[in-house]
Amino acid sequence: MQAERRGLGVLRRTWAMTWKDVTVELRARERVNAMLFFAALVLFIFNFALGPDRDKLREVAPGLLWLAFLFTGMLGLGRSFQAERENECFEELLLTPGDRESIFFGKLAGNVLFMATAEALILPLFGILYNLDIWDSLPALALVAFLGTVGFSTLGTLLAAMTAHLRAREVMLPLLLFPLTVPVILGSVRATEAILSGAGLSGVSHWLKLLGGFDLIFLVVSPLVFEFVLEE
Amino acid sequence: MEERTVVTSVPWGPEPAPAPVADRPSATARVLGGAAALVLTTGLYVGLAVVPPDAVQGEVQRIMYLHVPSIVTAYLAFAVVFCASLLYLWKRDLRYDAVAVSSAEIGVLFTGITLATGSIWGKPTWGVWWTWDARLTLTAILFTIYVGYLMLRAFAEEPQAGARYGAVLAIVGFLDIPLNHMAVQWWRTLHQPSSILRPGGPSVASVMLVPLAINFAGLVLLYTYLLLERIRLERVRRRTAELTLKRGRRG
Amino acid sequence: MGNWGFIGLAYGLAALALVGYLVLLKGRLRSARDELEALERDGGRRKA
Numbered sequence: 001m002q003a004e005r006r007g008l009g010v011l012r013r014t015w016a017m018t019w020k021d022v023t024v025e026l027r028a029r030e031r032v033n034a035m036l037f038f039a040a041l042v043l044f045i046f047n048f049a050l051g052p053d054r055d056k057l058r059e060v061a062p063g064l065l066w067l068a069f070l071f072t073g074m075l076g077l078g079r080s081f082q083a084e085r086e087n088e089c090f091e092e093l094l095l096t097p098g099d100r101e102s103i104f105f106g107k108l109a110g111n112v113l114f115m116a117t118a119e120a121l122i123l124p125l126f127g128i129l130y131n132l133d134i135w136d137s138l139p140a141l142a143l144v145a146f147l148g149t150v151g152f153s154t155l156g157t158l159l160a161a162m163t164a165h166l167r168a169r170e171v172m173l174p175l176l177l178f179p180l181t182v183p184v185i186l187g188s189v190r191a192t193e194a195i196l197s198g199a200g201l202s203g204v205s206h207w208l209k210l211l212g213g214f215d216l217i218f219l220v221v222s223p224l225v226f227e228f229v230l231e232e
Numbered sequence: 233m234e235e236r237t238v239v240t241s242v243p244w245g246p247e248p249a250p251a252p253v254a255d256r257p258s259a260t261a262r263v264l265g266g267a268a269a270l271v272l273t274t275g276l277y278v279g280l281a282v283v284p285p286d287a288v289q290g291e292v293q294r295i296m297y298l299h300v301p302s303i304v305t306a307y308l309a310f311a312v313v314f315c316a317s318l319l320y321l322w323k324r325d326l327r328y329d330a331v332a333v334s335s336a337e338i339g340v341l342f343t344g345i346t347l348a349t350g351s352i353w354g355k356p357t358w359g360v361w362w363t364w365d366a367r368l369t370l371t372a373i374l375f376t377i378y379v380g381y382l383m384l385r386a387f388a389e390e391p392q393a394g395a396r397y398g399a400v401l402a403i404v405g406f407l408d409i410p411l412n413h414m415a416v417q418w419w420r421t422l423h424q425p426s427s428i429l430r431p432g433g434p435s436v437a438s439v440m441l442v443p444l445a446i447n448f449a450g451l452v453l454l455y456t457y458l459l460l461e462r463i464r465l466e467r468v469r470r471r472t473a474e475l476t477l478k479r480g481r482r483g
Numbered sequence: 484m485g486n487w488g489f490i491g492l493a494y495g496l497a498a499l500a501l502v503g504y505l506v507l508l509k510g511r512l513r514s515a516r517d518e519l520e521a522l523e524r525d526g527g528r529r530k531a
Contacts, residue, residue: 155404162397166387176384176401179376180408183415190419206418214411221407225400228321255516280490291486295493302497341504345497352493356486454501461508468515475522 010102017106022113024083031079035118039072043122043129057130062193064130066185068122069145070152070178073115077156078173080111081164094230101223103230104157111153111160119145132196140195144204147211148188151218152181158222161229187211257461264457271450279443286440295353296440301448303346303371305455309339310378312459314406317399326470329395332402334462336381338455343375366420373412377405391473 025031046064050057057064084093093103123141127134134141159176163169178185191207201208257265279297286293316332319325350368351361362368381401388394 158400158404162384162400165389165393165397166384167389168387172380172384172387176380179373179380180405182373183408183411186415186419210411210415210418217407217411218404221404225321225403228396228400231396276494280494292489294490298494298497338504341500345500348496348500349493352489352496356489458505458508461505461512465508465512465515468512468519472515472519472522475519479522 010099010105013099013102014105014109017103018109018113021080021107021110025110025114031076032114032117035072035076035114036121038075039068039118039122040125042068042071043126047129054131058132061126061130061132062189062196065122065126065192066148066189068126069115069119069149069188070181070185072118072122073111073149073152073156074174074177076114076118077111077153077160077177078170080107080157080160085164100227100230104161104223104226107161108153108157111157112149115149115153116146119149134196137195140201140204141192143201144188144191144195144208144211147208147215148184151184151211151214152177154215154218154222155180158218158226158229161226183210183214187214257464261457261460261464264453264460268450268453268457271446271453275443275446275450278446283439283443289357292353292356295349297443297447299346299349299353300444301451302342302349304448305451306339306342306346306374308452309335309342309455309459310374310406310409313339313378313381313402317402320395321399321403326391326395329398330463330466330470331459332395333382333385333398334459334466336378336385336398336402337462338458340375340378340382341458342451342455343371343378346371347375364420366416369420370413370416373416374409377408381405391470 043064046068047057050060050064094100123134123145126132156173156177159173159180163172163176166172187207187210191204191211194204194207195201275297279294283294285291312335313332316328316335320328320332347368350371354363354365354368355361358365381398384401385394385398388397
């Protein structure tokens with residue numbers, strides 16, 4: 001009973017945290033708008049960088065898709081503690097009652113939401129611009145994208161909280177996050193590649209397991225160490 | 233085992249030590265340094281002159297006697313970083329943090345040596361300086377993670393915060409290694425499978441194990457020596473920072 | 484480059500890195516100690 005109530009409390013506080021970020025975003029539209037425009041630009045620029053050869057583009061398409069996802073996600077992560085830092089209310093954040101985990105999960109949920117919104121736009125645009133048939137394999141692609149996004153955002157949220165206090169924070173976040181998320185990047189790109197070339201979910205089961213394992217491990221570890229990041 | 237000895241033999245007292253701080257290398261450090269030089273010279277001689285060349289690869293395989301012990305030492309160094317970071321978060325004693333940051337720097341050095349020797353070994357064996365082979369790739373990832381760690385430490389504004397962030401990154405980074413290992417293994421497998429740690433015992437000719445073991449012992453000795461000296465540097469620097477802060481406060 | 488050339492390159496680079504690191508470390512130690520000493524001397528004078 002007691003444990004159940006505590007669990008509900010964490011959930012409620014997590015929801016409050018996410019809702020705060022989403023409300024701020026809905027009012028200001030700073031982050032998601034920038035992310036969406038940036039994503040479109042990335043797809044556009046890749047085309048210039050690689051030339052219009054359709055076969056060549058198709059070959060590298062999964063990698064490009066994920067680069068667009070990750071760069072866009074990185075843009076969002078970099079701003080995820082911006083409001084707290086600029087208004088100097090990290091302390092207030094710490095004063096919120098209850099466990100620190102709810103702050104972490106709240107921020108994480110917001111970050112996943114923003115990144116997923118951007119991805120929902122990138123994917124169809126990508127299919128159109130690069131002449132790829134993504135519609136048949138959409139559920140499988142969505143599953144891979146979800147697992148990859150959760151993994152990337154989990155470590156991303158943890159590191160964003162950390163780098164928010166550093167000099168050169170804009171540089172440090174990608175510098176720390178990309179090497180740590182190599183398993184996510186490899187897993188997502190390879191799985192996407194296999195799915196786009198016609199393999200079903202069973203054909204990519206080992207990559208899905210890797211992505212799931214990564215998500216699970218860091219969903220458990222990150223909130224535990226998050227406490228040490230926030231402490232003043 | 234290794235990290236325990238290192239931590240407990242940190243050569244200074246619990247509170248700000250009296251004036252001349254860490255003036256000279258400790259006796260332990262000097263003995264370790266001498267032993268490292270001796271053992272590594274022996275290993276060099278045995279590996280380059282005594283042991284016969286490999287039946288398949290010929291002479292070039294002698295690079296292995298340097299390449300393999302150096303990556304194992306690097307992993308040892310990163311394990312020390314991990315343990316010291318956990319201990320720091322638990323005990324909140326900055327001495328553990330000094331061990332962590334020192335060990336990370338030396339680990340990066342050994343990882344760099346592994347990458348360089350691996351690349352040089354790759355040229356005559358595979359015909360190219362670099363190939364995205366599983367273990368070379370993993371080593372490169374390891375290198376970037378811990379270079380990131382060192383940069384994070386350099387950019388942290390206050391020592392306490394730097395220590396906490398560093399500890400968190402070290403824990404996450406160390407847990408990331410097995411995942412990276414799996415990912416890279418599935419992506420690419422071109423390297424000869426790990427031949428010493430394979431179930432069913434060593435497949436390397438046992439005569440080759442001799443220089444491997446000697447060099448490994450030598451590099452571990454060298455690592456411990458460098459670690460003690462690097463910790464000494466950390467201690468002097470922290471004392472300086474502490475004094476400067478005190479002076480500044482007094483006016 | 485022959486086999487021994489590659490071996491020499493590998494061992495040479497490694498030796499250079501290790502010895503170079505050691506020399507740099509000693510240098511860093513020396514300058515850190517000088518800085519601390521200056522600070523301590525300075526502080527002593529100010530106190531007196």
